[in-house]
Structures are given as C-alpha cells and as structure tokens.
Amino acid sequence: MGETGLGLRESYRLSAVSGTPTLVIRNGFIVDVITGGIFESNVEVFDDKIVGLTKEERSSRLVVDARGGYVIPGFIDSHIHIESTMLIPQELSKILIPHGVTTLMADPHEIANVLGLKGIELLVEMSRSSKIRVFIQVPSRVPTAPGLETTGGELGEKEIEMLLERDYAVSLGELNYQNVLRDPAYVNRINISRRYRKRSNGHMAGVLEEELLNMLASTGLTDDHEAVSAEEAFGRLIRGIAVFVREGSSERNLADVLKGLRNKIRDYRLLMFCSDDKHPTDILREGHIDYNVRKAIELGLDPLVAIQMATINPAIYFRVDDLIGSITPGRKADLVVVDSLEKLNIRTVVFNGEVVYHEGRLLFDSPKINLPEWAVRTIRLNPGLKQDDLLLKTSIEKGRALVRVIEITPGQILKRELLEWLKVENGIVLSDLNRDILHIAIVERHKGLLNVGKAFVKGFKLRKGAIASSVSHDHHNIAVVGVDALDMYIAVKRLSEINGGFVAVSEGRIVGEIPLEFAGLMSIRRYEEVVEDLTRLNNAVRSVLGSELSNPFMQLEFVSLPSVPELGLTDRGLVKDYKIVEPIIEVSS
Known part of the structure; x- marks a missing residue:
C-alpha cells in the first residue's frame, strides 16, 4: 500500500496539464491538523490524491459544496481487530464510512490463530477490494500463550519477518508484557521490527509499577491500548509509550483516561483513539472513531486536539503521514465534511478520491465473496x-x-x-x-x-x-x-x-x-x-x-x-x- 514519489509527481503533472481536478470540495473550512488552525480553502483532488489547497475557482469533473462546513481528514482507528466486528472488510466499510473512518490499523491475530499466515493473506486480499484503507499490525504472538492453549495456526519468526517487510505492515502487533519479560524470542521480534523501522505494539494490562514500565519501554514496546485510568496512561506517556485511548463494546476506557489527563498534560501527540473490539450493533448505534472524538469533546477536550488524535497523531506515529492523516498536497484524498466541530454530523466522505458517502447515502456496494473451503x-x-x-x-x-x-x-x-x-x-x-x-x-x-x-x-x-x-x-x-x-x-x-x-x-x-x-x-x-x-x-x-x-x-x-x-x-x-x-x-x- 506504499506510494512512490514518481506516482505523486505524475498525479500533480496530469492535473496541471489537464487543468481539471477530478474532484473539488468548495466553500469549506479546512481543519489543519498540522498547525492546529482552521482556514477557508477549496480542496483539489486528482484521482486518489490531494493536489491543491486554493481559493481559486477551477472547473472540475465533480464538485462537492461543503456549504460552510468543515473539511477534516478521514479518521484512523489506531488498533482494531477486524474479526471482532464479525464482518469482512467489504461489509465493514459500509458501516464505518458513514462515521468518517477511512483507515484501520488492524491486528489480524484472531484469523492468524485459526488459519495462520494464509488467513492473514486472505484478509489482506479482501481489504484491497473494500472502501477502507487497511494497514497491518503483524501478529506477534500466535499462539498467545504457547504450551497453555491449542490454536489452529502458528506464526514463527520467519513468517513475522516476512510480513514486516511488506509495505502494508506498520508495526509488530501487540505483545503481552509477560512474554517480553520471560522469553528472549519476543525481544528478538521487537528487534526485527525496529530493523524495519516499524513500531512494536504493547499489551500491558494492569501494569502500574514504575520499574516494570521502565523495563518495557527500554525493551522496545512503543505503545499500549490497555490503559484503563489516567494514572496508567500518564505513567506510559512520560516514558514515551503512546497511549491508544480505547472505546469498544466491552472495553470502555475513554472517560476514565481522558478526564484525569486534562490537568496533567499539555501535549497530546502520543495520544490517539482505538476501538480494539467493537460489535457492529454498537457501531451503528453510537458510532466508531467519530464517537470517540465526540465524547472527548464533550469531556472538555479542544475539538482540534480531539481531531488530531483521530488523524495526524496515528499517521505520524505509524510513519505513514506521507500518505494519510492531513489535508495536504500529495496525501491520499481521504476527506470528511462535517457541519460543526463539536457535533461532527457527517455530510460527505471521500475515500481515495472517490465520494463514497453523501447526505445520508452510501454510494457504493460490495461484491459477493466466495471463500475457499x-x-x-x-x-x-x-x-x-x-x-x-x-x-x-x-x-x-x-x-x-x-x-x-x-x-x-x-x-x-x-x-x-x-x-x-x-x-x-x-x-x-x-x-x-x-x-x-x-x-x-x-x-x-x-x-x-x-x-x-x-x-x-x-x-x-x-x-x-x-x-x-x-x-x-x-x-x-x-x-x-x-x-x-x-x-x-x-x-x-x-x-x-x-x-x-x-x-x-x-x-x-x-x-x-x-x-x-x-x-x-x-x-x-x-x-x-x-x-x-x-x-x-x-x-x-x-x-x-x-x-x-x-x-x-x-x-x-x-x-x-x-x-x-x-x-x-x-x-x-x-x-x-x-x-x-x-x-x-x-x-x-
């Protein structure tokens, strides 16, 4: 899923030569997650990429009128198990796109525990024909508890390194801290991940002790989605461990984490949102990452900061900000038009340069999938x-x-x-x-x-x-x-x-x-x-x-x-x- 510089230059060249963007969003205010500001501008798109921010009125094949609304980058879920939604990517995109979610950082260790490497590859292949961008957090612990459970699939060091080499892999998937402390093989997997400049996701449920946190950070774990309180989150942040604030179906930690952090920190760059595991009924009833952003704002967080936590923060953290996370030329055209920054009522969603949702209507369907026996x-x-x-x-x-x-x-x-x-x-x-x-x-x-x-x-x-x-x-x-x-x-x-x-x-x-x-x-x-x-x-x-x-x-x-x-x-x-x-x-x- 990587992009070459040649491809970006070619998009801009073709747009400049033709003089006609394929899509323009007009009459909107750009939420600039880079500077934390807001400014009035049109957004010009050619094919799948943003090619311009301008007040010029250029003709386009398609125009979306933002009607004075705000244009924000597509939301990113920093840690999700797609399997927990019970939906394949093609169907999952139908319920996430209306909530402005365009990118998933997905750990497919559920499918890996059943079907191994070929299960992961099948899921990745499915995602390519969906209307959602999927990056992979390479499963690090298949099985999770060797010798204590029976699984259908296993991933060894060879398979893990093979996956980390691929451009759709952004990190080594969540590692139990107990495994990291007890088994040198897991530390070696972290070192392999570092070699490829990929992050190493942690799983530090219940960890509060300073010495243990110091040890885990020193070993190379770079984030955690298991913090259930402001105290736990703060202990991780001051050690450079990013915190994915989780709000799923059965794990609801957002209020407990954010309320206590507001008076402790000034910089939110290592804070981002995730769902981890969320059933489709809950997504349809309350939302997804948009729900997390809205709830954070209701708790008193600055709307721009909350939006940064759902966009540029994870993009920078996972080192894909050259592709996604901001409304800037050269990035993928994943755009969301909302009526206000507080209520986040979503009017239009653009994915990969294509208008996929507008005024309450999905504008795509998914093909029928046939699974191998x-x-x-x-x-x-x-x-x-x-x-x-x-x-x-x-x-x-x-x-x-x-x-x-x-x-x-x-x-x-x-x-x-x-x-x-x-x-x-x-x-x-x-x-x-x-x-x-x-x-x-x-x-x-x-x-x-x-x-x-x-x-x-x-x-x-x-x-x-x-x-x-x-x-x-x-x-x-x-x-x-x-x-x-x-x-x-x-x-x-x-x-x-x-x-x-x-x-x-x-x-x-x-x-x-x-x-x-x-x-x-x-x-x-x-x-x-x-x-x-x-x-x-x-x-x-x-x-x-x-x-x-x-x-x-x-x-x-x-x-x-x-x-x-x-x-x-x-x-x-x-x-x-x-x-x-x-x-x-x-x-x-």
Missing part, C-alpha cells in the same frame, strides 16, 4: 465429546468443593479471581444460580483433540440455558457458559454444524444463533443480516435466558484470554500468571 471448515470437534466432559469433577461423590471462580467485570476485559464453596453431587461440582456462579468450558476445535478446560464464572446472570461462541480470545476454541450440561453440549454441537459463530440454547431448544463461517470468526453475509441476527440473539439471551449484560457474547469472548489478569481459561485448563492452576483448591465431604 479451508477457510470455512474450521470447527473440528472430537467425535468422542460427551456432555459430562463440560463439567468439573471431583474425587468425592458428595460434599463441598472450594473452587476458583472467574468474575467478569461488565464493560471491561479484566477478570477477578474469587474463591467460593460449591456443592458436589455424584462427583460433579454444581453451579449456584443464587450466587450467579455458572459452569464454563473451553472446548478445543482446531485439531479434533478431546481437550476441555473447565471452571466456574460469575457475572453472566443466566437463569437457565447456555450460550456458546467459537470466538474466544486469542486461541478461538469454543467457549460455552451455562446452567446445565445438556444445553451447553447442544450449543457446542450446533456451532460445529454451522461452521462457528454464536449460539443460545434454553431447555434443549436453540433460541438464537449467528453463523460466522469465515474461520468461525466472521460472516460473509451483508452487514444488515448480521446486525439483525445479533440484535435478535442478544435479546433472546436477555429475555429467555435472563442475562442482564448488554453484550453477553462480547463478554464471553474475553473470559478465555490468558494474558489479562487475573484468570483465563483455555482448552488446557485454568490459567493464572501464565501457569495452569487447579480449579478445585480443596474438597470436603
């Missing part, structure tokens, strides 16, 4: 799997067991470890609805192994039934939570039949599902169908199963993550501090 048939359950394999068993027939319980935090991916006594009957530890303690299991789905990690979870508030997902970070085995084993088993088996996705079951009956046939992570259907199914499914989980969570499946996706404190669950078992721990601490008969 290897990208669809990714759910391989062991045929010997039985329903009681999903339950935690003990050495006693009847009595009590002291167990570790994963407590989820609504709206966050952080989890707490609780110790609770539960009843044992017929050698099985029972769930406890009165205390909202439910069964949870992770079933291996990549290689047909009979691996099942079992534990208990608190916070889903199901009164009956089960929910299951083939999206479970980062190993993407099947995660299932439920009140009883039969419904859990039915949900798991149904996922195998539909090639992955989300399923809800109650009293032996499937009450809702979404097929995600691309690696069990994404759908190739139109976004309208996916959103409709997801809305119906979430409503069923609330009304039929009794959950009070606004987004139960997004919450379920992160319970399994072994790299986020305090507990994670994989097909190999319960993980704490990167070690497998026993879910049962003691029993009493």
Whole structure:
C-alpha cells in the first residue's frame, strides 16, 4: 500500500496539464491538523490524491459544496481487530464510512490463530477490494500463550519477518508484557521490527509499577491500548509509550483516561483513539472513531486536539503521514465534511478520491465473496465429546468443593479471581444460580483433540440455558457458559454444524444463533443480516435466558484470554500468571 514519489509527481503533472481536478470540495473550512488552525480553502483532488489547497475557482469533473462546513481528514482507528466486528472488510466499510473512518490499523491475530499466515493473506486480499484503507499490525504472538492453549495456526519468526517487510505492515502487533519479560524470542521480534523501522505494539494490562514500565519501554514496546485510568496512561506517556485511548463494546476506557489527563498534560501527540473490539450493533448505534472524538469533546477536550488524535497523531506515529492523516498536497484524498466541530454530523466522505458517502447515502456496494473451503471448515470437534466432559469433577461423590471462580467485570476485559464453596453431587461440582456462579468450558476445535478446560464464572446472570461462541480470545476454541450440561453440549454441537459463530440454547431448544463461517470468526453475509441476527440473539439471551449484560457474547469472548489478569481459561485448563492452576483448591465431604 506504499506510494512512490514518481506516482505523486505524475498525479500533480496530469492535473496541471489537464487543468481539471477530478474532484473539488468548495466553500469549506479546512481543519489543519498540522498547525492546529482552521482556514477557508477549496480542496483539489486528482484521482486518489490531494493536489491543491486554493481559493481559486477551477472547473472540475465533480464538485462537492461543503456549504460552510468543515473539511477534516478521514479518521484512523489506531488498533482494531477486524474479526471482532464479525464482518469482512467489504461489509465493514459500509458501516464505518458513514462515521468518517477511512483507515484501520488492524491486528489480524484472531484469523492468524485459526488459519495462520494464509488467513492473514486472505484478509489482506479482501481489504484491497473494500472502501477502507487497511494497514497491518503483524501478529506477534500466535499462539498467545504457547504450551497453555491449542490454536489452529502458528506464526514463527520467519513468517513475522516476512510480513514486516511488506509495505502494508506498520508495526509488530501487540505483545503481552509477560512474554517480553520471560522469553528472549519476543525481544528478538521487537528487534526485527525496529530493523524495519516499524513500531512494536504493547499489551500491558494492569501494569502500574514504575520499574516494570521502565523495563518495557527500554525493551522496545512503543505503545499500549490497555490503559484503563489516567494514572496508567500518564505513567506510559512520560516514558514515551503512546497511549491508544480505547472505546469498544466491552472495553470502555475513554472517560476514565481522558478526564484525569486534562490537568496533567499539555501535549497530546502520543495520544490517539482505538476501538480494539467493537460489535457492529454498537457501531451503528453510537458510532466508531467519530464517537470517540465526540465524547472527548464533550469531556472538555479542544475539538482540534480531539481531531488530531483521530488523524495526524496515528499517521505520524505509524510513519505513514506521507500518505494519510492531513489535508495536504500529495496525501491520499481521504476527506470528511462535517457541519460543526463539536457535533461532527457527517455530510460527505471521500475515500481515495472517490465520494463514497453523501447526505445520508452510501454510494457504493460490495461484491459477493466466495471463500475457499479451508477457510470455512474450521470447527473440528472430537467425535468422542460427551456432555459430562463440560463439567468439573471431583474425587468425592458428595460434599463441598472450594473452587476458583472467574468474575467478569461488565464493560471491561479484566477478570477477578474469587474463591467460593460449591456443592458436589455424584462427583460433579454444581453451579449456584443464587450466587450467579455458572459452569464454563473451553472446548478445543482446531485439531479434533478431546481437550476441555473447565471452571466456574460469575457475572453472566443466566437463569437457565447456555450460550456458546467459537470466538474466544486469542486461541478461538469454543467457549460455552451455562446452567446445565445438556444445553451447553447442544450449543457446542450446533456451532460445529454451522461452521462457528454464536449460539443460545434454553431447555434443549436453540433460541438464537449467528453463523460466522469465515474461520468461525466472521460472516460473509451483508452487514444488515448480521446486525439483525445479533440484535435478535442478544435479546433472546436477555429475555429467555435472563442475562442482564448488554453484550453477553462480547463478554464471553474475553473470559478465555490468558494474558489479562487475573484468570483465563483455555482448552488446557485454568490459567493464572501464565501457569495452569487447579480449579478445585480443596474438597470436603
């Protein structure tokens, strides 16, 4: 996705010779993210690039009247997992373009954990025919927790370096700080990234200690999207670690980070916005990076600073400001016309020199996608799997067991470890609805192994039934939570039949599902169908199963993550501090 100087000169030469830009935006005020100012000017575009800022009235093949509005650069998401939207790039662009988002810095480690290098290459190829610009943060940890989980794909040093060489790669994808501290192989990957002048994304959830932050910065981690407070963000910023302020579906950190920073810092150049993981229903309901900008302004941030955080800051940080991030000649013509800088009501979006959205209407469609068979048939359950394999068993027939319980935090991916006594009957530890303690299991789905990690979870508030997902970070085995084993088993088996996705079951009956046939992570259907199914499914989980969570499946996706404190669950078992721990601490008969 790189550009040559010759190509830029040729665009300007052709424009100058013909005297006719292909597009002009008139009667607008340019938001200059370079100087932090605003000035009146027309924007001239030839093909896919900006070629002039002028007050001259030149003829053009196409004219957009800004009607006194503001012209700002297209928004950039500094860190996103496309797979978490459940949409392929062609469909995702349809819901992001109306929100002014034209560029994604995407870490495809979800698809890599299922399909490896060829999965990444397929996703990149798809993005080329979409109306959104995609740069890649090369997955650094596939698998995330070697020896603690089973994945379908793996990326070694050879594959990582091969990807870092490519011009569409902007960084080494997020590295767990624990891996960096414990394994020299990860430090070597950072050094390879440096050699190619690429950034190295961090994953520093829960890190506050000065000594640890110093060590991580010295080792070469250059940013973090896991800061959940102003204190955490400030500790990173003063050490030169960029902070991606996150506002996704289940991780909402923007207010907690920005409110406390306003009185601590004057320079925002190392602050930018990201979504990380956001479901399409939330994007359609509230927005995407435009929502982050709007919310930051509502919290008191200067509108120009908030817009810089969504445009030029990430462009400079990722060293692609020669291509995107500002309204300056030679840059890609990714432009957004808004009515005001506070409300950011978007009138027109230009992507790559093409008007793709105007006055509430999308002006493009996406081609039908056909996936290769290897990208669809990714759910391989062991045929010997039985329903009681999903339950935690003990050495006693009847009595009590002291167990570790994963407590989820609504709206966050952080989890707490609780110790609770539960009843044992017929050698099985029972769930406890009165205390909202439910069964949870992770079933291996990549290689047909009979691996099942079992534990208990608190916070889903199901009164009956089960929910299951083939999206479970980062190993993407099947995660299932439920009140009883039969419904859990039915949900798991149904996922195998539909090639992955989300399923809800109650009293032996499937009450809702979404097929995600691309690696069990994404759908190739139109976004309208996916959103409709997801809305119906979430409503069923609330009304039929009794959950009070606004987004139960997004919450379920992160319970399994072994790299986020305090507990994670994989097909190999319960993980704490990167070690497998026993879910049962003691029993009493």
